[in-house]
Amino acid sequence: MTDEDVEVAVEERRLWLLGQLNAAATRLNVVPGSSEVVNTYDMRSAGVVARDQDRDVWLRVVTEDPDYQPACRWDGNVEANAISGVPKPEVVRWDDWTSTTDYRAGTRLRGEVMTLANGETISADGVLYTDPHLPDQWWSDLRDGLTALAAHPAPHDDPVDAIGYTIRNTETQFGVTLDRAVFVDVVFVTSHADLHWGNLTGPELTILDWESWRRAPAGYDAATLYCHSFAQPQIADRIRETFADVLDTKSGNVSLLAASVRYLAIVGEGGDFDAFVGQLRELGENVLKQL
Structure with missing residues (x-):
């Protein structure tokens, strides 16, 4: 596969995820905002700030991928709602469905509406390259x-x-x-x-x-x-x-x-x-x- 083929495949995946993110917004009754859509590096999920009645929330859609199991659990985010005393987002509501598009037909998807996190992500990468000067x-x-x-x-x-x-x-x-x-x-x-x-x-x-x-x-x-x-x-x-x-x-x-x-x-x-x-x-x- 050439670099051009990879770019085409990535763009196809990005557009498909964007469509599924919009589908999640409709299913979960939120309105995506104007901020940039964030895709994970592996193009497995996409998220964006959305409006849920009178508050901003985080809208996320993820596609099931057997390569991430069992370490990555389908219900992990939702089940984490039971954990208390930890500063983390809460999943407000969620919905599962199956893709009916020609691209990745039959793939299971989940949309999640979560409370919006405080602050900004410290590093775009997992590795820290500059001192964030944390208090x-x-x-x-x-x-x-x-x-x-x-x-x-x-x-x-x-x-x-x-x-x-x-x-x-x-x-x-x-x-x-x-x-x-x-x-x-x-x-x-x-x-x-x-x-x-x-x-x-x-x-x-x-x-x-x-x-x-x-x-x-x-x-x-x-x-x-x-x-x-x-x-x-x-x-x-x-x-x-x-x-x-x-x-x-x-x-x-x-x-x-x-x-x-x-x-x-x-x-x-x-x-x-x-x-x-x-x-x-x-x-x-x-x-x-x-x-």
């Missing part, structure tokens, strides 16, 4: 929010097999075989599981994108955010300091290892983490010494 209150709110999230009853199932995934990728990336007995005393808590700078707003904190929330080792959210901060060492240090009480535990070390191998696994695909191989390997090696 102390933001860090305090993040700490409190993740503490409240961890206190929410953790799901019993583990569809991604977090420990198995970490064992397999540790062997692949470091040539070290870990026995499951190493993880017997790891504490699992409710986690966002995809915490990066593209899912955080500032200077007032909102945590976005709840499709992937699930149980994970305590400290996993702080560990993933830490890995997305290597380009700003002072921010990475702030994360280690803010969450030292959990990251310096056995569960926290497992979380750091899990995050390390997660992102090492995608090195070489042309993404942001290609530039951070050294930091990821050093992180993983240091944790393995302690385990």
Whole structure:
């Protein structure tokens, strides 16, 4: 496929999503505003500010994609409404339907109307490249929010097999075989599981994108955010300091290892983490010494 073919395919997908976003507006009785439509990098969803009677809301449409399962749950955003004490959007109402267009006919779609997040997304990419100069209150709110999230009853199932995934990728990336007995005393808590700078707003904190929330080792959210901060060492240090009480535990070390191998696994695909191989390997090696 040539670059021109890719551009044509992306544009076709964008226009189809735009049509589905408008369909969602009709089904959910909101009026899209004049702001720019935001597409995710993978063109799996689209969103825009809309008007719901007397307030602004966020209107989103997402298309089902088996490649994102089981990590990305269809009902993740809606089910996250049950989580309290965390600054996040709430899904006000939603609707599912099946595409009847020639393009992707039969594809399941969901439209969601959500409360509008405070602040602006901190980074267009998940990785942080410039210091956002976040106030102390933001860090305090993040700490409190993740503490409240961890206190929410953790799901019993583990569809991604977090420990198995970490064992397999540790062997692949470091040539070290870990026995499951190493993880017997790891504490699992409710986690966002995809915490990066593209899912955080500032200077007032909102945590976005709840499709992937699930149980994970305590400290996993702080560990993933830490890995997305290597380009700003002072921010990475702030994360280690803010969450030292959990990251310096056995569960926290497992979380750091899990995050390390997660992102090492995608090195070489042309993404942001290609530039951070050294930091990821050093992180993983240091944790393995302690385990």
